[in-house]
Amino acid sequence: MSLDFDPSSLSIPKGHHIGGRYIDFGGEPIEVRRPSDLQVMGTLEDGGEEAVEAAVQAARQALKASNWSKIAPIERARVLTRFAELVEQRSLDLARLEAANSTRLIAETTVRDAARTAGTIRFFAEYCDKLEGQTTQTQSGILSMVRPEPYGIVAAIVPWNFPMITAAWKFAPALAAGNAILIKTSELTPYTLLLLAEIATEAGLPKGLFNVVNGYGQTTGAALVRHRSIGKISFTGSTATGVAIMTLAASHGTKPVTLELGGKSPQLIFADNEDLDALAAKVAAGFMGNGGQVCTAGSRLIIQRKIADELVEKIEARCRAITPGPTWREASDFPPIINEKQLARIDSLVQKTLAEGATARVGGSRLETRNEGSFYAPTLLEGVTPEMTGYQEEFFGPIASIHRFDEVEEGIAMADHPTYGLAASIFTTDIKKALLAAEQIESGMVWVNQNGRGPEFTFPAGGFKGSGFGKDMGRVGIETYTRQKAVWINYAA
Template sequence: MTLESFDPTAVRYPATNFVQGTVLAGDADSYEILRPSDGKLARVEQCASVELVDRAIQSARLAFRKSGWAQRAPRERARVFAKWASLVVEHASELAQLESVVSPRLYSDAHMWDINNAAELIRFSAEAADKLEGQTLATAADALSMVVREPYGVVAGITPFNAPMALAVTKVAPALIAGNACVIKPSEFTPYSLVRIAQLGHQAGLPEGLFNVVSGSGGSTGSALIKHPDVDYVSFTGSTTAGARVMADAALAGVKPVSLELGGKSPHLVFDDAGDIDTLAEMIVGSCTRNAGQVCFTGSRLVVHKSLADRLIERMRAIMVDIRHGPTWDVTSRMGPIMSEAQGRRIEDILARATDAGTRVLTGGRRAETPFGGVYFEPTILLAATSDSPAVREEFFGPVLTVQTFSEDDEGISLAGHPMFGLAAGIHTKSLERALRAARSISAGSVWINHYGPVPDYNSPFFSPHKQSGLGQEGGMPGVQKYLKSKAIRLKHGFFA
């Protein structure tokens, strides 16, 4: 199928909340949703009030207790998921348009990758349904001791703007297949695709009230969701600063488990035997410019052996020059916008402080001149003077690559580590010994050797973050199992009729 550009003014938006099987408008403070590609108004919406959040949670609680979803045979739940995945694929164009028109996601990427990823995550979760096993433990012959796994109840999920659909489904599908009910709060600026995903799940056979969506700001709607006493588990994806607030809100509301997938400052560690420079340059540029650098696992640092640095940098600069900026709805665009003016200013602030501290701009370093409106940023390469530079320590969340060089392996491995973040890392070498030594030495939850970024295997965790990049797992069987709690049961024989 040949993908064609679409007219953003022709997109029809659903309301921003989905509660008890019904699409609803918000009922609290109003706010504007802008199209990042041209800065124009998409629609004026209202946040979900505390009362609407409570209604969504009570809907989820009722569905968990009364629908019988958690008690259904695993394969029966899986059949609903199979239909849900098929409906997602059938509505690919609609979902991709809703995703891309109000986010930095290119329509071509959303259609090619995000729809398939969402459908496959639902299918993977379906396949996990009958593999969520307990344990039978060794004990005395006159007793039976076992551990069973049970759903928590109501799971609250909060997701960001940068890949709204895929990041939400990564939480929703595992939580639901494990028998829980869900209330998800997407970014208030990118709610539409998730509301449609929820509608399709309901159409596929999810019980009414099992999957709810509430939209609004983190400070009001999000805080009300996290603090609610009937929320049993919180799963959050976003910045490290916001993640700390989520933990605090959850703690203030009583003890409840929290999983966090937060920020990153992930390195490419390139040894002197890394191989083909052209292939490597394409990989690194792709990793730091994908979604205009607005990805948690963006490969935003290059730690490269001095013998390769000049050739690799020149090749990357040549590739970056040819990247075409454009609106997300234009299928010829190769890099979309920065999400907002505020995010653009944040990138510029870090750049200014970095250059004041001695970091050199090798290419880019400013907003791109485009006729589209919105905020676009040139792909940028920086050469850091020291590891204390803001360009090394802080997350740009933009298409910016910071370079450091090394001479000895130990120096390179040390530079690849980060004092704050530990989300992911890439290692490039032909030496198995070097690769494994570096992988073991770098504190990061995901390490990719001679490639970069998650691959659609689905059976291994996408992320198991270290340090202030988060807590818990996302993806794979651990990403399903985290939504189950353990119960130890021991019975003594001889007391039963």
């Protein structure tokens, strides 16, 4: 059975989802376009302070009426498990909506995005009754306890590149820990989040615990960060925006933030790899997947000289062998850039790097296709040095720079980046080299012999340095939505 579908046949959510229903406030209209053909998919509004205030009030009332943070954890788990089941039942609807509205291919959204969203909800549902406090040693007659407690209302601001999965990493643990969640969608890719809020209400989640507001970052996003009733902010996006959010949060209530930001992730490749065809497939996917629109994209290829020329030829062949096309066609294996503005930004960075002295071995320009979408050619850059734009800036497109090394320590040193430290991939059959590199590279995530996380939910995601701080997923992914209360009881008094 073909996965192809007609994007114009989809049912499109309309409005913010606040208090269990769709609602508008008459704000500035925002056209939402399909990246694959740039056609208008629907219209939403910039909610601003009015929508944020309504969502906060709905969350406050829901927490009070439902006693969500105080009910038996197993009851929270029951509701969230039902939520996961309904997501699975609606997985095709979600997968199609995600594919049409974003750069995610239908071949991937059906088997990955929707399924992993349901899995994330189920994973954290199982954690509801496993958050533990502790008692500390004291003198006789004293009981000292540390209790994990929810913040109350938390806000998540999610990006456009993996809108459904990234949001689930935030709303699932926040709800499981006993919080209410307010999510600001990207104005470019709002629809799956709105449908998820609708499904959550259908699953029996108290109305107002899961609210979704639409709008621009500088208006609706800023209103979320400023609101003093919001106890914590979680953000995934660019480093520049993360810095702005952290600054704004500090000046309006000094609330804690979790930030997963940009990256210039290395793929460190040692010469002991024997199957260069299989290796080329992994490395190419590491910077071309989702059109390179991945924060962990392995955009710096650091290759031991002995195999560099042969491996680069094989990677180049894969750059040329793509099948670009609409995200709603199963045969497409290379998606568009999210919009024309982002494509122009990518091309500007590439052209600056070329003007600074680098050369394009393949690509280096817009990709002309039969579609009307914004496609950029997979690009391999040679001669990129640390002072160049292409080394310093995150492309967020299908671009990789090629670097060669001779000795092990030289390659490991090259893998570090002065600004970013989100992820790193190491390809070697030598466990000693793998462990040495993993230990020395300053990065929040390290993969050996693959690029990107697997299907497991226990692996935390987050970076070092300019790539942010705090983690999503894993046990720490739910602990980050709790605060620690110290209780001292003098029962001998």
